Amino acid sequence: MGINGDNNRVAGRDYYELNAVLKLTPEQLRQVSIKPCARCEDRIVSSDATICNQCRSELETKAENERLQRYGVLILFVWGLLTTWLNAHPPGVSPQVFFALGAASVMIVVIGAVVWHGLRRSFNGS
Ligand SMILES: [Zn+2]
Secondary structure (H helix, E strand, C coil): CCCCCCCCCCCCCCCCCCCCCCCHHHHHHHHEEEEEECCCCCCCEEEECCCCHHHHHHHHHHHHHHHHHHHHHHHHHHHHHHHHHCCCCCCCHHHHHHHHHHHHHHHHHHHHHHHHHHHHHHHHHH
């Protein structure tokens, strides 16, 4: 056992003395370096990403659910409006008419959303 560290064996294993200097360009260093995900801090991401794939898919699912909830609330709101409006006039709202109003409010909201997105695209696109 060399006292100055040459040819030492640690726990019976040979080890390599790394005399080579690791030379990486800043671009390569950026690609191999990792950091924790900014959202969950459980998983690691490469330096060009801020959040991991798991968190991104969670955020997408959350956004999709919120969008669906908005549609649901809108449909209920239009349904309530139509029912209130029709109920004020005789002969009132029968159960069949009530569910027909539900279907109508779904169509109103869907058509409104399509028109709204079409208008927004035509204003933003050109
Ligand atoms: Zn994450």
